[in-house]
Amino acid sequence: MELSHDSLALPPGFPADASLPAVVVELGERFAGAGHELSLVGGPVRDLFLGRDSGDLDFTTDADPDAAEAVGAGWADATWDVGRRFGTIGFRKGGWQLEVTTYRAEQYDPESRKPQVAFGDSLEDDLFRRDFTVNAMALRMPEMALVDPHGGVRDLAAGVLRTPGTPEDSFSDDPLRMLRAARFASQLGFEVAPEVEAAMTAMAERIAIISAERVREELVKLVCGAHPRRGLDLLVRTGLAEHVLPELPALKLETDEHHRHKDVYDHSLTVLEQAAQLEAEYSPERPDVVLRLAALLHDVGKPATRRFEKGGAVTFRHHENVGAKLVRKRLRALKFDNDTTKAVARLVELHMRFYGYGDAGWTDSAVRRYAHDAGDLLPRLHALTRSDVTTRNRRKAETLAHAYDDLERRIAEISEAEEMAAVRPDLDGEKIMALLGLRPGPVVGRAYRHLLEWRLDEGPHEADVAEAELRRWWAEQPEAQEGAEG
Template sequence: MSESSAQNAAEPAASAAGSAAARSAAPGLTTAQRNAVAELMRVSPVADELGRRFARAGFELHLVGGSVRDALLGRLGDDLDFCTDAHPDDTLRIVKGWAEATWETGREFGTIGAQREGLRLEITTFRAESYDQITRNPVVEYGTNLVDDLRRRDFTINAMAVSVPGHSFTDPYGGLADLAARVIRTPGTPRESFGDDPLRMLRAARFAAQLGFTVQPDVYAAMVAMAADLDRITAERIRDEFTKLLCGADPITGLRLLVDAGLADRFLPELSGLKLEIDEHAQHKDVYEHTLIVVSNAVRLEGPECDFILRMAALMHDVGKPATKAVGSDGRVSFHHHEVVGAKLTKQRMKAMRYPKDVISQVVALVGLHLRFYGYGRGEWTDSAVRRYVADAGELLPRLHKLTRSDCTTRNRRKARQLATDYDALEERIARIQEEEDLARVRPDLDGNAIMELLGVPPGPLVGQAWRHLKEMRLERGPMDRDEAEAELLRWARTQGIAG
């Protein structure tokens, strides 16, 4: 403790000087924002209680990183991050009997988790870790002081701390000023930071999407120069960062950064591949620009919470176009069956990124269905076609409505109005048929037991074939009464040589 105490004795002056410098350099940050962390302590006594327990045990404790950043931005949640000079065994001893629950899943990285009064607390020993530069896995070494711990963090806006229970503010790398200026900068050089963990390049784009901040030129230059280092990061870690980026308040900014810096080429090359493909609907922009507009439209239509499945489907809906591009004798560009190719590519890419099977299946289904609506306005759809549209979409129908509407990006106002009117008419027609026929539960008019009894056959593939035939008839004709359904089943059975 002596070395740590000596270091901390020097910190208040440096901390006060840093805070004064930050205040003078950050006129855009309001008093209310500067006081947000202190207000957090007032309304959340749990942090102070924990700080006093650490102090009584002879250790220091600091609210740190994203928790401080989010408190200053007025968006703090129920997850609080702390750092300390106490080692994991010490932390466990301190929180024993006070925490309602503890977990040690991050123990190898010096992190102990605890829960108290609805708050999730993660307490991590000061780090001075390095990376092996091959796998990019951290080699954890415990540090001895707060300032060194803050230096190893990804960005300056995440390198601020507030002590508990003392509430002194530590900002050695100008994070407060960068927060006010809305910029993303690293505590050390960008190359050092990204060399330690290349995932931080993806995180920079994610923060740009989440917070609307601007990546500093030297940070961007390092992202471009070191993009290939992302290959050493596991698919799961990349997936998690990308998901957060796509669910950001401004995913378009983050996606552009990924493409422009060459990061997308390392894990989502289909996105960059859209950039040179001219969209047949509007030749003033390429498919890449069209796709970003569709994502933006989907964000607007999705509702109060991020709908990752809808956003991902919007992002991937046209990835089949490069492989299906053709130019006719009249010079017109076409992309026939690009939705089929796109669905296959989407499945392959999301599997490679280790997304769960249920998430993949929903995104793939939406990509495969996104063109189904076009042509409806020509009056060619029968009630049977509407039933099939609803049945094929299933539970994804509300998302398919939003995706289809998002895909209308034409600047031709007359055409845009007509498409919107046509889809309004389709939704009204669906609602009418649903009310009459309960389309959400389209199924054959006879179940498996009735089929076996009527045909006199045991369970097996034949029953499934008969069931599927009856479902096709249900979609084609609408509901049938019992006598009609039995007559249709017997007619089909005769064609199969089953009944006389």
């Protein structure tokens, strides 16, 4: 978390440079003055030990939501209570946002997707009900005393995820915690304890009661973590991926006895890792969930398109088109927004376009079309295509890299000369209708698309040349011929 000038040093046991903003102790003093307990809890405490920026200030208390809201009244700059029914009241003080939640337990009915919330009455019970020991630590306020009944500091040092109680009880209470284990493996680079992985494997089917929206949020955090391979491998090993992202384990194709194609699953994880490394150069946001999902899923069409040819070769013809359809279907099922779904599917569809460029070379028309079809996704397509090279053959890898360098150079040159990023036909719809005497309708759209294709093939033209091309095209259309006959 970003520390302000009024930060306070933490007691022995924490890293020497660990500190908290004074606002945390101020709130603790107000709760103590009102006769209530207050503790900083969970992720913020864990991240203090790890030296990570948590971004959150989460607290737990014995006060019910009404009492917590009353404590903050007159002190906080603003208060919100959208989480009241879950026991959470939020405060803003200065530049800080603080959320205070009543001691609680969340359990699932075996057939329900929604948690049943029950308030608890002690900090120790609240910590016992949390997901993992590294998140089951607290700092009592205002004295800043560490409470760690389940060995969270020990497990942080070991880089291992364990549950405060039995993993079976924990995952039964909230099956989403199984996905959270994979997410923390990705974000923190931790291993899961053997008994935790065993429980995840045995209980994988229980994830089905969790809503698609909550599953999606965990998958996004996992894919955007610093070590996504660890989290994804865990999902596949335990069988959880079969329920939340079945296209991923499907990539574990049985390799043919002569090993004529690479391990598609391992290749996909490597492409994801390489794409993440290119984000700083190509991506509009970091981490870039669109690029990372496209990298992970770019070959999901291969299982359905694998063919063994007579000579023993293995082919995956048109796997990019099949894959794009599968990606759209899966991301919609996970309730991703339309923009993300369309962008990821489009990148999957386009990821094979580059191949062949280095062998035969492309005309300026083909370069224009490549850039135009990618549109705003072009930088991400650059990153995805470069990441898709995982060959161990250094000469082949260098050849592909040089070819793509050349393609990027040509795109930049043509873009500068023609403002290709904003390519439009030389005539707009109104001019088309005026020249041909048409009313708005499908024919105008066809004329527009023809001029756009012509523009991409041959570059920009003066208006009179474009008008001549439009009239030439129009003379060949059945509507023009019908009008002449009439």
